[in-house]
Amino acid sequence: EKTMRSLEEEKMQLEEANKKLQASSYQDYLTGLYNYYYFHEILETEYLKATRHASPLSRIMMDVDNFKNINDTLGHPVGDLVLQEMGNRIRETLRRSDIACRYGGEEFVILLPHTNYEGGLDVAKRVKERICGQVYQNGGTPCHITVTLGASSLEEPEVREAEHLVRLADEALLDGKSRGKDCIVLA
DSSP states (O other): OHHHHHHHHHHHHHHHHHHHHHHHTTBOTTTSSEEHHHHHHHHHHHHHHHHHTTOOEEEEEEEETTHHHHHHHHOHHHHHHHHHHHHHHHHHHSOTTOEEEEEETTEEEEEEETOOHHHHHHHHHHHHHHHHTSEEOSSSSOEEOOEEEEEEETTSTTOSSHHHHHHHHHHHHHHHHHTTSSSEEEO
């Protein structure tokens, strides 16, 4: 009986450890948002749902302007704090149905089901305002950041598959960076 209880307890611990491992496979450890791999899994699913039901879908790509400078001058702990806070502020700004991911480094992506082009622009504005209107500080020098955002939507005639939605938002983001940063550019 003692052995059986011990085995049951170990089984429960193993199941809990498996749940944590599974969650870590699609969640970014620093921001708590989904990660790059999860984004690419869910993108195809959301694209197929949107095209099947003729519902809108938009994507926002966001990059922290001059993030390397933050790490170089204020240190990586402050850079990590900025990323954590950005994750929190993005999450607080979005609907439960929206999907926010840390795409890599200082890049974030937001997938907006049931959101047309105009709605995507509204979300981009709210996210930018929420992030850029705050001071980031870790006991030392305050850090003011700006972000550049690129947005795309299924409404664009060039979007004939999920990856086109990605490419157009990326191109819009690069266009914003070349324009001087701290802006929102629509594909």
